[in-house]
Amino acid sequence: MTGQLWPGLLAEAWAALDGDAAAVGRLPAGLEVLWVSGEPGRLPSRLPAEEVAVACTAAALLAAAALHAQRGGDGGSRGSPAARLDRAHIAAAFRSEAYLRVGGKPAGPGFAPLSRFWRTADGWVRTHGNYPWHRDALLRALGCPDDPEPVAAALAELDAREAEELVTGAGGVAAAVRTEAGWRTEPAGQAVTATALVEGRSIGGAPPRWRAAGTLPASGVRVLDLTRVIAGPVATRYLGALGADVLRLDAPDRPELTQHAYDGLPGKRSALLDFGPAQGHARLHELLSGADVLVHGYRPHALERFGLGRQELAERHPGLVVVGLSAWGSRGPWGGRRGFDSIVQAASGIARTESPDGDRPGALPCQLLDHGTGYLCAAAALQALARQSARGGTVFRELSLARTAHWLLGLPRDAAGAGPAPGSRSPDGGSDREWLTTLDSATGPVTTVRPPGQLDGEALSWTGPLSRYGGDEAAWLPGGVS
16 A cells, blocks of 8 residues: 555644644645555554554654755655655564564563553552662662562552652652543643644744755764663664764763663764763763754753753854653653653553553553654754754754653544554564664674665665764764765
């Protein structure tokens, strides 16, 4: 099944990126059409998960094509579609962690033993303990040893909201499983509802930055990546596939999980830098002075202590594009709270909606909020680059997993649920192998999913060997990349 994709969800996403409701139905300048091939049913769900995945990926590819056209790039062969996507490829990309192999073996489990749903006295709560510091906070809050049985016993004695507050108050990550209606009536849910899918703001005073076109839409663009886990690294690795020089920085005392370190590094370089000491702080701002885009996944306002608040960035690094990603957004009582895809699914009502039996919570067929918001972040960065080149200013975009969840939950569900039952497709079986690629790395071959999409008949790809996590210098490549 092949067809032009513009109306519907993609139009909504593009209007959100543009910040203008009149943008619905208006194609980006220089782009004639985007085609999506393949039969639906790869990401079966009670919600239109697959359609959201397609729309988010398509928005990023369209934004790339529009930026390339604005910069004077080649528009491709006359009469040929400028951009193409395949549903099966998108579905594989949205489950990239499941396909990851290092030396032919999985790089680690998806969830740790303490990252799961637990029965409480009045319902269910979801916890996240993949990172050691979050696991320790959970155990400290409950007064339990590192063993699922005593944790289950402790949570069974608490109400779900009581458990949520106890764990989050100790610096851990948890959410009571709510219904959709219940979430919308709470102050935290109302704050999410009141925000746009993509929040935008510009601070004037900076002249437009202009770069001539290169081989790829983001050639010559420098992206400083302060993200981790899934959503942010998805955004920045896609910008890398589109030609950007992406430099990821991580704190030395907060190492990334092995699975995410490998899955999030294609298309970029990786360095370690402690922002706290004067030398590290100065180095951070040196890198920002040479950057075109900053993508960060810090909780709202957390970067202000490093002089990275909006006004400070506009004054010290005028003309920068800044894309901020968080779990809950910057408004409301949960604005500073930690969160992950699975936690947002629990709190927002998605887990209840996806319940297999009306009692036990369920889950989406992939980490949709992470991957979908990641592609929207990439789209926001590309669209903001185009806007900055045309109008100047320091441009800010803000997205959250919770707002993507709200968008998903508000969509019609008549087309959802088609296709095989969740879990019936092997992550490394059948035709899915055609979307995989193997990269060289210092630790051996790494198999991962190729970046989805074609532009002007050329498939996107990851270039060069995979960087070693933390193995690069915290510096820009001389002259950028092409």
